[in-house]
Amino acid sequence: MSEDPKSVSVLVSLVRHEVVRDLGHRDDDGEPREGVFVEILCGAAFLRPLGGGPEWTTKPDQLRQCDPREIAPGTGCNPHRRPLS
Numbered sequence: 651m652s653e654d655p656k657s658v659s660v661l662v663s664l665v666r667h668e669v670v671r672d673l674g675h676r677d678d679d680g681e682p683r684e685g686v687f688v689e690i691l692c693g694a695a696f697l698r699p700l701g702g703g704p705e706w707t708t709k710p711d712q713l714r715q716c717d718p719r720e721i722a723p724g725t726g727c728n729p730h731r732r733p734l735s
Contacts, residue, residue, distance in 0.1 A: 663715065664687055664713065664715070665687070666687060666688065666689065667686055667687065667688075668686070668687050668715070669684055669685070669686055669687075669700065669716060670684070670685065670686075670687045670697070670713045670714060670715055670716065671683070671684055671713070671714045671715075671716060672684070672685055672695075672697060672706075672708045672712055672713060673712045673713070673714060674708045674709055674712035675706065675708060675712075682714070683697075684700060684716070685697030685698055685699055685700065685706070686698040686699075686700065687713065688705065690710050693710070694707040694708070694709070694710075695707065695708050695709065695710040695712075695713055
């Protein structure tokens, strides 16, 4: 079984602690949930919620980097933004 080239390129370019979109999970508004990418372990991607709370897992091929056009004003249109600690 071959992998989708787009999903492979996303996985290769993911950066730890980067904010990503999880297409496999939706927020209350029906939008893909955003979280902080932690790592991929045993085939599952671990994400941490932006506002705090329990981590969740998803399939790595469900992760997408944030498009600069979708990022909120004030973040400098930085697709690799990281949450403030």
